[in-house]
Amino acid sequence: MGQSEEEREFLADLRRLGQFHRQYLDGELPQRKMARYLRVSPTTIGSWLRGHRIPQQQDTLASLVTMLHGEADRLGVAIPPAQGRLLEAETWRTRHQRIMRRRADAGGEQVQATQALMSLREQEAKARYAALQDKPRSLANWTPQQLGVHPAIRRIAPNEHDMFVLPRYFERRHDHVLREHLSTTAADGKTALVVLRGASCTGKTRTAYEAVRTCLPEWDLVFPKTVENLLALLAAGPLPANTVLWLNEAQNYLIGAMGEAAAASLRTQLEHSGPVVVIATLWTNYHRDLTETPAGAEDRFPHARALLNSVAPIDVPVAFTSQDLRALRTVAHDSRDSSLSIAARTSPNGAVAQTLAAGPQLVDHYERAELPPECFGKAIITAAMDAHRLGWAASLPAEFLKAAAPGYLTDDQRANATTDWFIQAINFARAKIKGVASALEQIPCSSGMGALPDQFRLADYLAHHARSTRWDLCPPASFWDAAGKHLPPIPDLSALARAAERRGRYRIAAVLAERAAAVDEPHGLYLLARARERSGDLISAEELYRLAADRGSARGLMEWAVIRENNGDLATAERLAQQAANAGDVLPLQRLAIHREKNGDQDGAERLARWAMKAGGDVVWSSLVGIRRSSDDVQGAERAAKAMADAGSPYKLADLWLRRRQAGDLERVEQLLAPLVHAGEARALMSLARQREVSGDLDDAVRLLQRAASQGNEAAQGNLALLYKASGDIEGALRLYGQLTALGSINGWTSLVRLTEESGDRQGAERLAREAADAGIPYGLSTLAGMRYKAGYQQLAEEMFRQAHSAGFLSNNMLTGLARRHRGDGNLKEAERLAREAVDSGDPQALRLLAELRVEAGDHTSAEQLMRYGLNADGSIAANSVS
Template identity: 40%
Template sequence: MATLWDAAFTDLTTPRPQGHPADGADPHFHARTLLVRATEVVRVPPAFHARDLRALDSLGKDPTLTAALHASRDSKITQTLAAGLQLADRFESAQKPPACYARALISAAMDACRLGWDAPLPDGFLRDAASGYLTDEQRTEAGPGWFTSALADARAQVQRVAAALEPVPRRDGMGARPDVSRLADYLDAHGRAVREHAVPPQPFWAAAAAHAEGAGLLARLSREAEARHLGDDAERLAGLATAAGDHGAHTMLAEMRERAGDWQGAERMARLASDGGDPRGCAVLAWLRERAGDHEGAERMARLAAGAGDTDALRSLMEKREQAGDRLGAERLARLAAEARDPGALRRLARARERTGDTESAERLYGLAAGAGDKRPYNALVRRLERSGNGRGAEETARMAADAGNPRCYTTLAWIRERAGDRQAAERLARLAADAEDRHALRELAELWERTGDRHGAERLARPAAEAGDPDAPRRLDWRRQRRGEG
């Protein structure tokens, strides 16, 4: 049994043409004589199918195969097995000049990949970052052509199949893109393991700021710098991300610094975010001002955030004021949120007042929320008015809800009257609900009456239910009677 690369097999088994100009005997005569007698030649494909990969993964016994499976780009496991370990060995053993310079480039590429750099790596980035991975002595010994030599070394193929830094194909057309590389999959996996807790050196961050492109990549790198307590680098990258179109980068830093207890740094980042057009920056500033006791400043920033479309800060401040007993302040903030097209704040405040037993205030706030365009408070308001004995007010509110596109309030009121024994009012309200296009109201009431034995009343409601757009109503009544064995 033997293994050969395809090109080598072809060289060894192809007979030399007659009249070949080369002098001397056929150099592959004996190898060809042996190989042409092979009983079986298995040609391994360049990449494996998904079913083969699943079968390989199910074995789970050989650590080398498992590593190759998870570290191979485009399912090219054979190439990883042939060169992956050698690539890692070359990287680990490259400690002295000139090999250490290629190692520095590869180390920078490893850190970039594990920190989320998902684009091709520019040669300029690798060159500028490399100094951080070298000792003073190694940097001193570097000659003028160190980078050209190191890059060529890192791009040299091992076993003729894989290099530490591989070329990147053009987006269209043929050939490789100039001046960029990508890290070999096996070394990417190796770097994530051996450099998991390593903090990239300062030249790495400076090179990233100089060469990284795209708002998303810059924001990711900023987040990674902040997580490693590299505030200056994080701010610089966040500023670049904002300039590239990611207006949330500074807000992200503000939130991270707030969680870390750096309120001054958080406020500085939040101001940069709001200056850059991110309303969440104003919201963060509002929370920070509120925590610092500057309630006026907090409201001012919350209003700015709401004016830009983010009403979270107003709602949050409203809840804090309500909990602190500042009822007038809470209502003022809820009204501001409603003016900013978020009437839900008024509804939530009404619910909070209702839970404390302040029904009068709750009714008023539910009404304000409904008047501001929130359909959800109508049901609560109808129930509240009915329980307080204001039946006329409840029906008037149900009519307003139907006019606003919420006919179910009529149905809710119909069920309340039904439970109170006022079937005449329940039927009248169910008919109003049907007229307001709640097509199930009459059928639901008809089914209730059918269950309680009022067959005549159920039939009386089933016919107009069908006319109101619920054709199943008569059929459902017949089905219920058949289940009871009635004709």
């Protein structure tokens, strides 16, 4: 039944009422406060005030309007005459009564038809899902444990009925965002994807469970346990309305042999009508791997990238903010929830979710195992950690763990091993910590009861811990040998082969690649071809590159083209590169163009570059500019830069403008800029403005920057603000920075905070910094903290750094920066403590700083050990040592 004109006007007035609330009353009367009074959820209040739906009860609506009117009177808000009618409760009652009466009259005529249609759809759905292992069922029939929610820590061993502890849920900012999204989807009748992104054990699954239970309590939920079950479910047809598709740990569906098929099917599901919600939880690193466009590498996840990039993920923070922790302690005390009390008391850095899931205790259990027989368990856990961080996501067979373990043990530990050492190791690794989690978990059978024999999976929290603490270590030889002999030839084996190659383990990389290539895994074929090429066997390498290309490896196709090029077969090389470009990969064309350029064939290079540009790749022109500029071919560089500018990428011309200006060739700069300035190209306007500023013509510089800024160019707005600041117009600069913050600009926020502080408004700077943090801008508090530190307020600055870190807004390298500040002040002990913390958080730069601090302390041996085992940013073995 469509909406009447009266209903549309009613919803429009609800939106106006919501706008009035947000403009005048939100600070004193937030939605959560109104929700408690009216006994509904905050998302329901939000849905009403955004005009998404009409309240069912007129008394509730009248109470809401009365509450808003009373708050406006209390605050002395001058109500515009046009909005006065919006605060008349009786008028809303009358309008609501008319709409409900009309709905009842029209609805009665459709009841029988609707019931018949619903019955038919229900019968069709039952028939479609009859043969499926995983079927939709009422949310009330699902337990949080079945959906993957971690049980919480508990104080004493419970009885059998209390094995699964679920503490009281504490809502945070991301909860409100998620619930608003679910309520909007339910009201709009659409199919929507919701992605909850975060690190291990941060509460992603619990967040999703509580939101669905609150916002969609009457819906059905379906949870496919495997990617095969998901594909079967989606193949049965569109999901029924009012269904939640639950994809906990979505990487298990999207990464692997059938991951792209699953992603494509999910994209098709999103095209159907709803309301249907697809909820996916995903680790941050997996989300990054699945959504980044590969640069010069094979594109393995095009469908997953298109799926995930279609929505903005909702981030679940690693830690509670200091404000959250204070509120949590109050809630825990008032509710007498022992789990919350323990977590609130033992989580000084805000890692409450991890504490609840016993993550730290699990790490402690692992780290303290130094003597037999516990050390044997630690050895197999460490082997599993190394496998996971180097790219192995599948289950680990017992044979691999047993064969890898010796390299993680000392001679004395191995000498004390008994014949049943591996059984002892498995028992240690399988021990439940706090009755919640074990280091190695068994893999359930895909159907039926029980677990797969001799197959294990590493606990999520330990996998996360390994990436932070073992990133700088190369596994021992026993690990690589065990991988070559006992890991099955699946795509993950190619990831290990690549990791071995990056660490200089070429022999084992070839062994692993050969095993992966034996089952025609494309990347395994490519890696084996590289190994053959490295050994000088170019004939075998070319054949393997060809096989890899035939099975979809873009890099295999590229290397095959390069070999043909090097053999003088230019026509075949170009044909292969064009074939790749037709398939959407321009990298081979670009590489051949650069090869021709370096061999002196400029015409051939430019011809291939034009082909690449038609296929969507203009990066090659940038390389041609650089090559020609370095050989002093100014005209050739300028020609390549103009080709980029003509295609809409003028940044290389801007680079040439800068070099011309530095050389004093201002007349040529004007000639280069003229056509683009006339066309209003922002970079050209900014470059000419810079030239006018240098020559002292500030008025023209401002005019040019204003023209660029009017196009929404953030860099131009920032440069214009700097000119205002330099001329003493602080208010103008603050206004421009404020406009940038409205666009979510990080530079805008940091500049606004910095300039406000420099202007003497310390309270204003701190308020802005906290607003930036609340808006999710990572450098609000940390920027202000750095300024306070320089001003001598070290204790205050450190507290602000800590607040930023606990809120998840401080990157690891900021800890390193803070350590460097202490080092400069001579406080070496504190500098080393912070550097160690940054190393534990995964900042590679902190390792070098820590080594330098050890040198300054006279501990050269420890410093050299630190650098010897460190890795460069590209993953290669660090060659430098500290002397």
